[in-house]
Amino acid sequence: MSFDQVYWLGGITCSGKSTTAICIADRLGLELYSTDASFDLHLLRVRQDLHPTMYEFVVDARGWIAWVRAQDIATQVGIWRRFYGERFTLIVEDLEDLVALGQAVLVEGVELFPDYVLRYSA
Numbered sequence: 001m002s003f004d005q006v007y008w009l010g011g012i013t014c015s016g017k018s019t020t021a022i023c024i025a026d027r028l029g030l031e032l033y034s035t036d037a038s039f040d041l042h043l044l045r046v047r048q049d050l051h052p053t054m055y056e057f058v059v060d061a062r063g064w065i066a067w068v069r070a071q072d073i074a075t076q077v078g079i080w081r082r083f084y085g086e087r088f089t090l091i092v093e094d095l096e097d098l099v100a101l102g103q104a105v106l107v108e109g110v111e112l113f114p115d116y117v118l119r120y121s122a
Contacts, residue, residue, distance in 0.1 A: 003120040005104040006095055010112025021108035028106075031098060035091055035109025042090040050089070053082040084111040092120065 007030065011017050018034060025032040048055040056062040070076045088111050098105050 003095065003099060006099065006120065007104075007106045008112050008117045008121070009106060009108040010110065010114075010117065013110055017108045017110075021106055025106045029104075030106040031103045033091075033095065033098065033105050033107045035087075035107070035111050038091065038094060042087060045090055051086040053079065054086045057083060081113070084113060085116065087111050088113075088116045095120075 009017055009021050009024070018036070021032055021034070024030070043054075043058050046054045046058055048059075056066070057064060067076055067079050070079065091107070091109070091111065095105060095107065
């Protein structure tokens with residue numbers, strides 16, 4: 001599937017991504033996909049075999065316990081990278097549906113790490 005009509009806007013929390021994305025999407029007539037807005041629906045699709053880190057956070061709290069008990073920031077970052085990586089697969093599934101409809105899409109969210117996005121960029 002070609003993602004040549006998908007544009008990405010990532011960044012840290014509270015950096016103005018959502019506000020900027022709304023302005024850009026409106027001005028250019030793009031469909032806006034907010035990862036924040038899709039989060040609750042993604043939780044319904046979490047599977048232990050496909051999303052083990054997410055599962056540990058949202059189903060049995062082991063993810064939170066591991067994160068809180070982590071002795072260093074590198075371990076904490078690693079946990080979140082795995083969480084966001086698993087979440088990114090759900091985002092891509094959603095985008096495949098939008099792209100199949102021929103829509104140009106602006107995606108905004110904190111999960112959009114450059115190495116994840118590069119796999120799908122034109």
